[in-house]
Amino acid sequence: MNLIEIDPFRWEIPKTGNMNVPGKIFTNQRMIQDISIEEAIKQVVNVATLPGILTASFAMPDIHWGYGFPIGGVAAFDWQEGIISPGGVGYDINCGVRLAASSLIEKEVRPHLKALADALFQNIPSGVGSTGSVKLTKQEEKKVLQQGSAWAVRQGFGEDSDIVNTEDGGCMKNADPKEVSDTAMERGLKQLGTLGSGNHFVEIGVVDEIFDPHIAHVFGLFENQVTLMLHSGSRGLGYQVCDDFLFFMTRYAREKGFKLPDKQLSCAQIQSGAGQRYFNAMACAANYAWANRQILLHRAREVFMRVLGISPNALSMNLVYDICHNIAKKETHTVNGKKMTVCVHRKGATRAFPPGHNDLPERYRETGQPILIPGDMGTASYVLSGTETAMQETFGSTCHGAGRRLSRSAAKKAARGRTIHLELEKKGISIRWKGKSTLSEEMPDAYKDITNVVDVVHGAGISKKVARLRPIAVIKG
Amino acid sequence: MRYRLIDHTADVGVHIFGQNQERLFENAAEAMFSLMIEGSVQDKTETVQITLSGDTPEDLLMTWLRTLLSLFNVKNLIVLKTRIHSISGNSLSADLTITPFDAALHSIQNEIKAVTYHGLTVEKKDDRWFAQVIFDV
Numbered sequence: 271m272n273l274i275e276i277d278p279f280r281w282e283i284p285k286t287g288n289m290n291v292p293g294k295i296f297t298n299q300r301m302i303q304d305i306s307i308e309e310a311i312k313q314v315v316n317v318a319t320l321p322g323i324l325t326a327s328f329a330m331p332d333i334h335w336g337y338g339f340p341i342g343g344v345a346a347f348d349w350q351e352g353i354i355s356p357g358g359v360g361y362d363i364n365c366g367v368r369l370a371a372s373s374l375i376e377k378e379v380r381p382h383l384k385a386l387a388d389a390l391f392q393n394i395p396s397g398v399g400s401t402g403s404v405k406l407t408k409q410e411e412k413k414v415l416q417q418g419s420a421w422a423v424r425q426g427f428g429e430d431s432d433i434v435n436t437e438d439g440g441c442m443k444n445a446d447p448k449e450v451s452d453t454a455m456e457r458g459l460k461q462l463g464t465l466g467s468g469n470h471f472v473e474i475g476v477v478d479e480i481f482d483p484h485i486a487h488v489f490g491l492f493e494n495q496v497t498l499m500l501h502s503g504s505r506g507l508g509y510q511v512c513d514d515f516l517f518f519m520t521r522y523a524r525e526k527g528f529k530l531p532d533k534q535l536s537c538a539q540i541q542s543g544a545g546q547r548y549f550n551a552m553a554c555a556a557n558y559a560w561a562n563r564q565i566l567l568h569r570a571r572e573v574f575m576r577v578l579g580i581s582p583n584a585l586s587m588n589l590v591y592d593i594c595h596n597i598a599k600k601e602t603h604t605v606n607g608k609k610m611t612v613c614v615h616r617k618g619a620t621r622a623f624p625p626g627h628n629d630l631p632e633r634y635r636e637t638g639q640p641i642l643i644p645g646d647m648g649t650a651s652y653v654l655s656g657t658e659t660a661m662q663e664t665f666g667s668t669c670h671g672a673g674r675r676l677s678r679s680a681a682k683k684a685a686r687g688r689t690i691h692l693e694l695e696k697k698g699i700s701i702r703w704k705g706k707s708t709l710s711e712e713m714p715d716a717y718k719d720i721t722n723v724v725d726v727v728h729g730a731g732i733s734k735k736v737a738r739l740r741p742i743a744v745i746k747g
Numbered sequence: 748m749r750y751r752l753i754d755h756t757a758d759v760g761v762h763i764f765g766q767n768q769e770r771l772f773e774n775a776a777e778a779m780f781s782l783m784i785e786g787s788v789q790d791k792t793e794t795v796q797i798t799l800s801g802d803t804p805e806d807l808l809m810t811w812l813r814t815l816l817s818l819f820n821v822k823n824l825i826v827l828k829t830r831i832h833s834i835s836g837n838s839l840s841a842d843l844t845i846t847p848f849d850a851a852l853h854s855i856q857n858e859i860k861a862v863t864y865h866g867l868t869v870e871k872k873d874d875r876w877f878a879q880v881i882f883d884v
Contacts, residue, residue: 336865337758337863337864337865337866337881337883338863338864338865357864361860361861361883362860397855398855398857398858399820399823399855399858453817453821456821457820457821466858467858468858468884506820509860509861509883510820512861513813513861513862516861516864517809517813520806520864521802521806524802532864532865532866533805533864533865533867534863534864534865536864677754678759678884679752679754679759680754705855706854706856707856707857
């Protein structure tokens with residue numbers, strides 16, 4: 271495949287064959303040589319063939335082989351002529367991250383770290399099939415799907431300011447529970463307020479380095495500050511919504527005679543009945559995920575107050591921001607000098623809106639939105655801010671994390687004979703985990719170097735480095 | 748060999764083999780549940796019958812695996828064994844031996860979020876049947 275280096279951070283796959291647009295990959299010389307990227311690049315090309323795609327099929331530096339769309343992929347489609355694809359969003363709809371920053375510093379928390387890790391592990395249900403402390407009726411579940419974060423806050427799980435500091439105010443308004451299957455509803459009944467398994471986590475961190483003091487100040491971050499990061503999504507309900515619509519759209523695409531390079535790319539025109547039904551069902555799952563992360567944050571705040579014996583004011587665990595990783599959004603962008611309504615698919619990618627954007631809360635209008643990039647559990651996470659370059663070039667999008675380097679089985683092999691939790695303890699990181707193979711599958715070596723990934727998006731100008739966080743305690747499902 | 752795991756960066760793939768399509772589908776079900784669950788001591792088992800149909804052999808395999816996965820995800824049931832009576836015209840009827848998941852007897856190895864269409868194949872090569880399935884975990 272013909273890959274052309276445009277500058278140290280940008281590679282292009284020229285438009286050939288059935289491609290409607292070129293492919294554009296943000297990476298660097300070191301990462302592009304990783305042979306595991308080959309399959310993912312083919313997927314970038316496949317996405318470029320879909321109807322109504324605009325400008326380019328993008329891949330972020332954390333790109334890895336997904337199913338259909340690559341993980342770390344961004345693709346925007348004309349709202350009138352283009353398509354929407356469940357595979358372009360992924361199974362864990364609105365899998366995302368939220369970061370809260372406390373008024374505590376590391377030395378105040380260190381002596382209580384083990385107790386905090388134990389209490390978080392006990393009070394935040396995690397692991398496969400875990401059930402939550404929030405029991406829903408079907409009627410109430412519909413409200414969760416319609417209201418998202420606001421539902422959780424109304425039930426007492428958090429504060430109004432949490433809603434403001436969540437992407438889209440924690441609610442996609444087009445949500446229509448009628449489009450969610452009974453099976454998906456059934457799976458959602460018992461899982462609200464649960465973390466899940468795999469790469470989902472709760473992490474206590476410390477602000478380790480500040481790169482942009484002014485923006486960090488606006489985000490409420492300062493050196494040595496104790497933070498809390500959560501990574502979770504829409505649980506079984508979201509997987510089921512994706513699965514239901516992939517199944518449906520695969521048949522739909524076959525009936526309509528679509529020529530798709532991969533069935534996992536099955537899709538429907540956004541304006542079609544099928545397209546609208548998926549968009550409205552996906553929004554339900556997105557809202558469920560926001561309510562879920564809101565409840566998890568509330569539980570974590572309770573744990574901090576109880577273990578440390580302090581008041582909400584003394585803790586001041588304020589939400590910095592909450593962002594989605596797997597989503598399709600209706601947004602306005604300028605394409606070839608013309609304002610257009612588009613459907614931006616971000617699959618393992620993050621929104622990166624710039625300073626002055628109307629969709630941002632007042633406090634972030636001057637700086638651009640906070641972008642939260644978790645690394646592996648032994649290294650670091652980053653806080654970045656959105657930029658005008660992202661808006662002009664990538665439909666306001668950037669990377670989402672480190673991205674896997676090793677497959678799960680390769681990671682397990684590499685972990686043989688090692689005691690991962692002791693390695694982490696030596697680095698000052700307390701770890702609690704549920705799944706038998708979670709630690710080896712999720713060990714730091716399984717992921718790309720987060721610093722390298724972040725340096726690419728910073729160097730390319732599609733995000734700006736603000737602060738680095740160092741993990742001190744991690745809870746895994 | 749009934750099935751073999753293959754490497755895929757973010758997910759888990761399986762190559763499945765069978766002397767005919769019926770055995771292929773039974774082996775696919777076995778592969779999926781062995782990826783998910785460890786432990787096999789059972790007291791309370793029950794046999795249920797199902798019939799399914801699809802548009803193509805791939806579509807039928809997808810429908811088969813999705814149906815079994817859904818039993819676990821929604822009803823908390825493990826499928827211990829499957830016996831497919833026959834597959835014809837992309838329809839099948841089968842007996843499933845099921846048991847409720849019990850944390851004291853079983854442990855979960857991997858959460859399978861879904862059976863994906865990515866690289867999904869069902870084909871007859873010479874006298875043997877072959878399938879590839881990639882699970883999102």
